[in-house]
Amino acid sequence: MGVVAGRMVVLVSGSGSNMEALADACGRGEVDAGVVAVVADRDCVGLKAADSRGLQIALLEPAGFDSREQWSEALRDLVAGYEPDLVVSAGFMRILAPPFVDAFYGRLINLHPSLLPAFAGAHAVREALEYGVKVTGSTVHFVDRQVDHGPIIMQKPVPVRAGDDEETLHQRIKALEHRLLPEVCRLWFQGRIHLQGRRVEIQER
Ligand code: GRF
Numbered sequence: 721m722g723v724v725a726g727r728m729v730v731l732v733s734g735s736g737s738n739m740e741a742l743a744d745a746c747g748r749g750e751v752d753a754g755v756v757a758v759v760a761d762r763d764c765v766g767l768k769a770a771d772s773r774g775l776q777i778a779l780l781e782p783a784g785f786d787s788r789e790q791w792s793e794a795l796r797d798l799v800a801g802y803e804p805d806l807v808v809s810a811g812f813m814r815i816l817a818p819p820f821v822d823a824f825y826g827r828l829i830n831l832h833p834s835l836l837p838a839f840a841g842a843h844a845v846r847e848a849l850e851y852g853v854k855v856t857g858s859t860v861h862f863v864d865r866q867v868d869h870g871p872i873i874m875q876k877p878v879p880v881r882a883g884d885d886e887e888t889l890h891q892r893i894k895a896l897e898h899r900l901l902p903e904v905c906r907l908w909f910q911g912r913i914h915l916q917g918r919r920v921e922i923q924e925r
Contacts, residue, residue, distance in 0.1 A: 726753030726909045729804040731812035736766020737894055738810035738831055738901050743773060745902035752909040757802045759795070761814045776802075782814070792817035799824070806908055809863060810901060813842065821865055826915055828863045829908075831901050833893045835859060835875050840868035845890045854880055856889070858897045860904045862915060873913060873920045876900050 728746075730739045736758070743755045758770035759778045770777045780798055785791035796819050799807060809816065809830040821828065834844035836859040841847070848856040857877040864870035878893050907913050912923040 726751075726805045727756045727803060728753050728806045728808055728905065729757045729759060729799050729802050730755055730770075731799075731807065731809045732758060732760050732766035732770070733762055733764055733813035734766055734811045736764065736769045736811065738897055739766055739808075740769055740773075741898035742808065742810070742902050742905060743770075743775065745906070751902055751906045753805065753905065756804065757799075759799060761795075761812065766811065788815075788817055789819065792819045796820045796823045806905065808901070808905065815867055816863060818865055821863055825864065826862065829860055829873065829904065830863045830868070830870070831897055832859045832861065832868050833890060833897070835877065836861060836868055836872060845893065846886045849880065849884065849886060849889060856880060856893070858893050858900055860900060862920070871915055871918050871920050874900060874904050874922070 732739050739758055745751050746754050755775055757776040760767040767777050778798055780795055782791040807824045807828045834848055835857045839847045855877050857875055859872055859875045861872045862870040876896050878896055914921045
């Protein structure tokens with residue numbers, strides 16, 4: 721592999737399958753970047769998976785801090801220390817507070833398992849099912865100060881099937897996300913994603 725051009729830090733809290741898909745895509749040379757560190761807010765499968773791959777890992781639990789603000793500042797400093805070009809929140813189950821968001825605005829993206837602005841929040845898949853939508857999906861967006869709200873970069877649909885439960889639907893959404901997230905990162909490192917206010921333009925080749 722040649723010299724890695726771009727540096728990504730991935731934030732995880734859960735199984736980390738999207739982090740793994742992204743690292744795999746980098747390994748195949750599909751994204752002109754590498755995952756320089758994986759950071760978690762809790763001990764989780766994703767952190768162990770990153771460790772087994774030989775990626776640099778860090779765990780920063782909010783419990784050690786007096787306030788969410790202080791933890792966010794520590795997280796900001798930790799992540800900044802890896803000098804990332806792009807910070808990827810992929811299944812990070814903690815709200816990123818202003819000190820963090822402001823430090824990385826425009827190079828901080830989040831993956832969310834619904835077609836935003838529908839079903840923002842931590843239970844997007846369950847709520848989409850309960851609402852009875854026929855199509856849901858996944859969104860990659862820039863993170864701003866409001867939860868699941870920032871400028872949308874790319875969205876892909878997933879049909880809801882009769883008989884779906886939260887798990888089967890989420891598995892199909894994740895299968896889609898494993899292609900969607902690396903695709904957005906690929907475009908980002910090609911300099912083809914342009915943020916203009918709330919709108920994002922993806923430059924044709
Ligand atoms: C993904 O569905 C993502 O959209 C959501 O959390 C899930 C993370 O899955 N924010 P994993 O940890 O990457 O397997």
